[in-house]
Amino acid sequence: MSDSEHPEQLEILIKPSRGDKKTVCVSSKATVAELKDKLSELYDIPASNQRLIYSGRILKDDQSLEVYSIKSGHSLHLVKGGSKSGAQSTSMAVQEPQSRAQEGPGATHGVPTNIASGAGTGNVLSDLTGARYAGFANLPSASMFGPDGGMGPTPDIDQVLSMMERPGFSEAMQMLLSDPDTMSQMNPMLDSMPPAQAQQFREFLRTPEFRQLMSDPQALRQMFQQAQMLRNLFENSGESGGSFGGFPAPGPTEPNDSNANSSGSGQNPLLSFLGNSAGNSNNQFPDLSALLGSGLAGSGAAAAVQEDSRPPEERYEHQLAQLNELGFYDFDRNIRALRRSGGNVEGAIDALLDGAF
Amino acid sequence: MTATIPRSFRLLEELEKGEKGQGSEACSLGLADSNDINMTMWNGTMLGPIRSIHENRIYSLTLEAGSDYPQKPPKVKFLTRINASCVDDQGNVISSQVPCLANWKPEYTMEHVLLDIRREVGSPANRKLPQPEEGTLF
Numbered sequence: 001m002s003d004s005e006h007p008e009q010l011e012i013l014i015k016p017s018r019g020d021k022k023t024v025c026v027s028s029k030a031t032v033a034e035l036k037d038k039l040s041e042l043y044d045i046p047a048s049n050q051r052l053i054y055s056g057r058i059l060k061d062d063q064s065l066e067v068y069s070i071k072s073g074h075s076l077h078l079v080k081g082g083s084k085s086g087a088q089s090t091s092m093a094v095q096e097p098q099s100r101a102q103e104g105p106g107a108t109h110g111v112p113t114n115i116a117s118g119a120g121t122g123n124v125l126s127d128l129t130g131a132r133y134a135g136f137a138n139l140p141s142a143s144m145f146g147p148d149g150g151m152g153p154t155p156d157i158d159q160v161l162s163m164m165e166r167p168g169f170s171e172a173m174q175m176l177l178s179d180p181d182t183m184s185q186m187n188p189m190l191d192s193m194p195p196a197q198a199q200q201f202r203e204f205l206r207t208p209e210f211r212q213l214m215s216d217p218q219a220l221r222q223m224f225q226q227a228q229m230l231r232n233l234f235e236n237s238g239e240s241g242g243s244f245g246g247f248p249a250p251g252p253t254e255p256n257d258s259n260a261n262s263s264g265s266g267q268n269p270l271l272s273f274l275g276n277s278a279g280n281s282n283n284q285f286p287d288l289s290a291l292l293g294s295g296l297a298g299s300g301a302a303a304a305v306q307e308d309s310r311p312p313e314e315r316y317e318h319q320l321a322q323l324n325e326l327g328f329y330d331f332d333r334n335i336r337a338l339r340r341s342g343g344n345v346e347g348a349i350d351a352l353l354d355g356a357f
Numbered sequence: 358m359t360a361t362i363p364r365s366f367r368l369l370e371e372l373e374k375g376e377k378g379q380g381s382e383a384c385s386l387g388l389a390d391s392n393d394i395n396m397t398m399w400n401g402t403m404l405g406p407i408r409s410i411h412e413n414r415i416y417s418l419t420l421e422a423g424s425d426y427p428q429k430p431p432k433v434k435f436l437t438r439i440n441a442s443c444v445d446d447q448g449n450v451i452s453s454q455v456p457c458l459a460n461w462k463p464e465y466t467m468e469h470v471l472l473d474i475r476r477e478v479g480s481p482a483n484r485k486l487p488q489p490e491e492g493t494l495f
Contacts, residue, residue, distance in 0.1 A: 013377075013378065015378050015382060017382060017404070051415055053385045053402050053415065054376075054385065054387065055375050055376055055385060055386065055387020055388065055400065056375060056385045056386045056387040056389075056399060056400030056401040056402050056417075056418075057385075057387060057400050057402065057417070058402060058415055058417060069391045071376070073377065074376045074377055074378070075376075075377055075378030076378070077378060077382065077385055079404060079415060080413075081413060081415070346407075350407050350408075353381070353382050353383050353407075354381065354383060354472070354476075
């Protein structure tokens with residue numbers, strides 16, 4: 001291609017998967033290995049971990065650049081191979097907590113099993129709204145979420161239910177519910193309970209019946225309908241409705257005998273739950289409604305309560321700085337990606353790399 | 358209604374985009390043989406979708422833009438071994454399993470195809486499938 005007598009000086013743009021684009025000058029006679037050596041100084045990636053891609057090909061170390069007919073102004077993708085970039089993503093992608101073992105065979109198949117392992121933003125459910133799942137068929141469509149990854153005030157029940165009826169959701173929900181840590185994170189009320197009760201409550205949450213209930217769209221539909229009925233009832237009779245008005249913050253939780261109900265007499269927990277709440281007696285089940293609310297709404301319910309009114313550049317200041325460091329300079333794009341991912345930087349990066357915006 | 362863009366214009370455009378790396382950073386595309394004036398055989402790479410078993414892997418593929426491209430979709434084949442529902446045991450991408458191939462439109466580019474395959478490979482059904490040893494070929 002190039003004149004073999006006079007090696008050309010090539011100006012090649014290097015596009016790393018993370019970090020700044022840089023232009024390097026190399027001779028067209030240089031081998032790929034030599035280029036990698038050069039790049040190892042620029043990018044702090046050992047040459048042996050570098051993968052260079054040009055025009056749909058992975059460049060081989062012993063070849064010279066002219067073999068690939070790379071020209072000035074062309075760009076190479078630099079991908080870090082071999083070792084992992086972040087310990088967190090490793091564990092998320094590969095690890096399956098042992099507690100999953102109790103799930104039936106195939107229960108977790110095709111479901112993001114890392115759902116319960118928590119992402120950086122502190123809300124175990126934030127993954128649900130993350131851009132990293134954008135396009136995954138069994139997750140709610142973007143239209144369900146408002147800006148900033150939260151949902152609108154209260155998700156429409158039918159919407160929620162139709163989301164739940166999608167394949168995979170009930171498994172994901174089951175898994176989520178089977179993890180006691182998730183539960184306590186989702187519901188800080190648990191922490192404020194006397195330990196003995198909290199324990200009991202947790203145990204109740206972990207019973208297969210309860211999980212079944214929470215992840216069965218049919219049962220939930222029923223529950224919603226009954227709640228709706230009760231609410232109408234309260235409204236009609238002029239009562240405040242206490243714990244049912246759109247599932248607000250849970251009422252006081254005092255110890256009483258109805259605990260016995262909770263840890264399971266084996267009856268339909270739904271009925272006892274509704275019964276107790278209808279009576280508005282002191283019991284711990286209002287927690288359930290809050291739980292249900294926040295559980296279903298993902299991070300949305302919590303987010304919706306305290307809507308963040310700060311402008312995005314302020315709210316995502318930290319994340320934006322990170323994205324900038326990684327070489328994403330387009331402010332608008334970054335904001336959009338961050339909003340879509342609910343402020344999760346990794347999610348935003350995925351979206352940006354996928355060119356979804 | 359709209360005039361159809363001649364095949365060669367389209368492919369030259371895609372070639373330039375590939376060489377300059379203007380497309381998505383997750384995929385790369387180029388002519389298999391830069392002397393091929395028909396621009397039929399292409400190489401593609403795709404980075405394994407993040408947060409899947411494919412993360413940090415690079416997959417090589419070939420794309421064949423036939424004489425009726427872009428009216429007809431390219432034929433796509435994996436060179437790197439991969440276990441995914443949209444790839445048969447020869448490495449051929451099964452068109453019906455990839456949305457943009459199944460419902461091909463002439464506006465689609467080979468980059469679309471690569472990104473769509475990548476999305477498919479990272480889908481819940483595929484993202485955790487056991488994979489052959491890294492770098493082995495079909």
